[in-house]
Amino acid sequence: MATVSFCDLRKSFGAIEAVKGLDLEVADREFVVLVGPSGCGKSTTLRMLAGLEGISGGEIRIGDTVVNALPPRARDIAMVFQDYALYPHKTVYDNMAFSLRVRGIAKPEIESRIREAATMLDIDKLLERKPAQLSGGQRQRVAMGRAIVRRPKVFLFDEPLSNLDAKLRGQVRAEIKKLHQMIGTTIIYVTHDQVEAMTLADRIVILRGGVIEQVGTPDEVYDTPASLFVGGFVGSPAMNFVRAKRDGEELVLDGGERMAVCDLGPRAERVGQEIVLGIRPEHFVSSGDAPARLTGTVNLVEPLGADTLVHLDVEGATVTARVTPHFRPAVGERLPLGFDPARIHLFDPDSEKAVA
Amino acid sequence: MSQAVADRQETEERQTVGGRFARLMDMGDGALAFWLLLPTAVLLLAIIVYPVCRLIYTSFLSLSLTSGLPASFAGLQNYRDMFADPVFWSSFWNTVIITVVTVPGALVVGMALALIANIPFRQRWAFRLALLVPWALPLAFCGLIFAWFFQSDYGIVNDVLRRLGLPTVIWFNSYAWATVAICLTTIWKTSSFMALIILAGLQTIPRSLYEAAEIDGAGRVRQFFEITLPLLRPAIAVALIFRTITALQTFDIPYTMTRGGPGTSTVTLAMYIRQNTVDFLDLGYGSALAVAMFALSMIVTVFYLRMIRRGA
Numbered sequence: 001m002a003t004v005s006f007c008d009l010r011k012s013f014g015a016i017e018a019v020k021g022l023d024l025e026v027a028d029r030e031f032v033v034l035v036g037p038s039g040c041g042k043s044t045t046l047r048m049l050a051g052l053e054g055i056s057g058g059e060i061r062i063g064d065t066v067v068n069a070l071p072p073r074a075r076d077i078a079m080v081f082q083d084y085a086l087y088p089h090k091t092v093y094d095n096m097a098f099s100l101r102v103r104g105i106a107k108p109e110i111e112s113r114i115r116e117a118a119t120m121l122d123i124d125k126l127l128e129r130k131p132a133q134l135s136g137g138q139r140q141r142v143a144m145g146r147a148i149v150r151r152p153k154v155f156l157f158d159e160p161l162s163n164l165d166a167k168l169r170g171q172v173r174a175e176i177k178k179l180h181q182m183i184g185t186t187i188i189y190v191t192h193d194q195v196e197a198m199t200l201a202d203r204i205v206i207l208r209g210g211v212i213e214q215v216g217t218p219d220e221v222y223d224t225p226a227s228l229f230v231g232g233f234v235g236s237p238a239m240n241f242v243r244a245k246r247d248g249e250e251l252v253l254d255g256g257e258r259m260a261v262c263d264l265g266p267r268a269e270r271v272g273q274e275i276v277l278g279i280r281p282e283h284f285v286s287s288g289d290a291p292a293r294l295t296g297t298v299n300l301v302e303p304l305g306a307d308t309l310v311h312l313d314v315e316g317a318t319v320t321a322r323v324t325p326h327f328r329p330a331v332g333e334r335l336p337l338g339f340d341p342a343r344i345h346l347f348d349p350d351s352e353k354a355v356a
Numbered sequence: 357m358s359q360a361v362a363d364r365q366e367t368e369e370r371q372t373v374g375g376r377f378a379r380l381m382d383m384g385d386g387a388l389a390f391w392l393l394l395p396t397a398v399l400l401l402a403i404i405v406y407p408v409c410r411l412i413y414t415s416f417l418s419l420s421l422t423s424g425l426p427a428s429f430a431g432l433q434n435y436r437d438m439f440a441d442p443v444f445w446s447s448f449w450n451t452v453i454i455t456v457v458t459v460p461g462a463l464v465v466g467m468a469l470a471l472i473a474n475i476p477f478r479q480r481w482a483f484r485l486a487l488l489v490p491w492a493l494p495l496a497f498c499g500l501i502f503a504w505f506f507q508s509d510y511g512i513v514n515d516v517l518r519r520l521g522l523p524t525v526i527w528f529n530s531y532a533w534a535t536v537a538i539c540l541t542t543i544w545k546t547s548s549f550m551a552l553i554i555l556a557g558l559q560t561i562p563r564s565l566y567e568a569a570e571i572d573g574a575g576r577v578r579q580f581f582e583i584t585l586p587l588l589r590p591a592i593a594v595a596l597i598f599r600t601i602t603a604l605q606t607f608d609i610p611y612t613m614t615r616g617g618p619g620t621s622t623v624t625l626a627m628y629i630r631q632n633t634v635d636f637l638d639l640g641y642g643s644a645l646a647v648a649m650f651a652l653s654m655i656v657t658v659f660y661l662r663m664i665r666r667g668a
């Protein structure tokens with residue numbers, strides 16, 4: 001069990017700066033997810049922590065030890081790779097036993113640890129098979145089993161679900177979470193999928209271009225995104241952004257609707273000439289009794305059963321609303337959507353930071 | 357697999373080009389396969405099966421163009437002569453020695469070269485290019501160069517020995533040293549082929565396996581024996597089969613380096629076959645020798661195939 005801390009961590013590949021001064025403290029037993037679009041430096045950060053990639057600047061600690069110069073094997077971490085990296089010529093048992101054999105652990109102890117992990121992961125019937133004889137989901141479990149038997153200080157996962165189909169992904173995701181609850185080891189988990197991040201994490205770290213945009217619990221990053229980027233990245237369907245111009249004590253929204261600035265509550269004083277409103281699709285309400293409205297032309301209706309997604313065209317931009325299941329506006333119809341100004345997010349169009 | 361999936365796969369198979377063609381021509385898949393394989397089968401018959409049968413047949417004839425006698429059936433006489441012929445036996449053992457020494461030798465050297473060529477360093481391309489040179493050189497050319505290297509008065513090998521203060525060797529005056537020279541040359545020439553095949557094998561091993569092993573705590577040596585070597589098994593098997601077959605047919609290098617000398621001591625089986633058929637025009641006896649070489653190659657191939665099957 002251990003804490004992990006990154007202090008001003010940097011990594012350059014020649015002229016490319018992949019990680020630009022990352023500061024992060026991970027508590028013991030915490031499940032932290034690094035999330036962000038492809039190429040934002042998630043894998044690089046994880047690989048530096050694992051020792052598979054050199055560090056260009058800054059410091060990484062596991063527990064109280066600075067691990068910058070330690071080789072991977074001395075860091076007491078275990079990693080689950082995106083392609084699982086199972087040894088193809090070894091059986092499942094030998095895959096799991098390898099690290100223990102290397103460390104000179106006695107045979108009976110190896111045996112009992114593998115049985116225990118295999119039972120936990122429900123792969124105890126597969127121990128004599130080779131990886132080629134396993135399904136994707138089974139391989140994924142074996143990769144986790146190989147990590148578990150080590151009893152490392154920290155587990156690292158690099159996009160472990162991206163090679164699974166959608167249904168299996170949901171299932172294994174739940175299992176990873178259960179696993180963490182059972183063994184309690186610190187986990188640092190990398191994904192580009194914000195749903196995975198939201199469902200798994202104690203805390204989410206949102207990366208963009210090698211820089212942390214925001215760190216917070218799933219609720220925090222959903223409820224109070226620190227920037228336009230986080231607002232758009234977290235949540236599905238994504239947050240809608242609507243530009244508005246100030247006209248005295250009123251805001252003129254794209255699409256022509258007006259609303260009173262004072263309805264935005266205490267934030268109103270910080271609203272400048274231009275502002276971006278962030279409205280989540282699920283926060284639209286029927287327009288009748290709402291204090292503010294947005295109007296656009298319906299161009300697509302997607303009934304999903306539990307609810308319906310309505311896509312509107314608002315001055316060239318698409319706005320998505322999640323509405324009640326049986327609400328079916330006609331395509332081409334001008335539709336006003338109501339929202340509560342207190343629930344929307346405000347962003348400064350220049351700095352892209354949230355106006356709080 | 358669910359029934360629906362199985363059905364879909366079957367319809368997909370039916371829709372392959374071959375399947376469509378078979379229906380177009382109104383024949384079953386089996387008939388289509390027969391007609392598609394026929395040209396290849398005929399070709400193989402013409403260029404492999406027929407010559408081999410003809411060779412075996414000739415080996416039972418007394419057919420020497422210098423005797424002026426017509427070909428006559430001689431039964432096993434050629435084989436009896438062969439087993440009583442000391443030059444056959446020395447050429448047989450020379451061939452075996454060259455094979456047993458140069459095949460593992462080239463494997464070890466080739467493995468080392470491949471491992472070096474697989475390390476990411478800046479000049480790697482130059483190293484890989486250099487690796488191709490011995491492979492691309494004609495065997496006879498290589499034999500001629502090395503005959504000069506081992507030349508006792510001006511050769512570079514003796515020059516190096518002299519500079520190191522070691523006694524020099526008159527390489528081609530003794531059977532033992534001539535064999536050493538032939539084997540060294542053969543290893544130099546054939547290691548690059550081994551290295552190329554092994555390098556191709558190395559490149560199919562995903563890097564993440566080494567990273568996983570690194571995290572699992574395995575050092576370099578352990579990684580080599582537990583990951584690299586087992587995963588190279590198929591590549592090594594292929595390289596060994598090819599190399600062994602060509603080693604059994606060793607001709608060019610000893611022919612250009614020693615002409616079989618001193619005396620007939622370094623004559624190989626292939627050289628002896630050539631001598632009997634081309635120089636002495638004794639086609640019957642030459643064929644018997646060739647059958648012996650063919651049998652040797654078959655034994656080795658079967659041995660390797662068994663090894664591979666056992667490993668798989």
Ligand SMILES: Nc1ncnc2c1ncn2[C@@H]1O[C@H](COP(=O)(O)OP(=O)(O)O)[C@@H](O)[C@H]1O
Pocket residue numbers: 013016017018036037038039040041042043044045
């Ligand atoms: N070995 C490398 N050499 C050069 N550039 C690299 C290397 N590895 C990663 N990068 C670059 O660093 C950036 C971050 O990559 P990565 O950490 O893999 O992103 P991701 O968040 O998708 O995992 C990308 O721009 C990528 O192109």
Ligand SMILES: [Mg+2]
Pocket residue numbers: 042043044159
């Ligand atoms: Mg990545």
